[in-house]
Amino acid sequence: MNYSGVYDYLKFGLTREQIIPETEATSTYENAVFTLSMMEDNGFDSAIIVSSDFHMLRTKLIYERLNKEYDFELIYVAAFQMIDGEPTPWYDLNSDIGNQEFWKIWGYLLGMYHFFDL
Secondary structure, eight states: OOOTTHHHHHTTTOOGGGOOOOOSOSSHHHHHHHHHHHHHHTTOOEEEEEEEGGGHHHHHHHHHHHHTTTOOEEEEEEEOEEETTEEEOGGGSOSSHHHHHHHHHHHHHTTGGGTSOO
16 A cells, blocks of 8 residues: 555554555545445445545535435544644645635535536
8 A cells, every 4th residue: 555644544553454545536526436436345334534624625515415325424534734743724824725625615516526527
């Protein structure tokens, strides 16, 4: 498995077998499609969906829409970026992340993910 985020979770006592990253998606929509399909293929009934704090609203929106077909139990965890050992919310990062996410969430609310990757 070549997924750098795994090592952070291993520090908290998870094993590699408990972490199943989805690495093929090019959008949040595709990630949800692929992940929910993987869950069904593996006979899972629940999962913890982890995403960055700025991205969680859109992540939860699309997973909830697509999960109506499956009815999995999903728990959502928003992760802050660590700066100088402190969790830092996206709005303190001095970047354009918030502006980009504002437009992307509108695209997802309008269902535009069906036509192109956002």
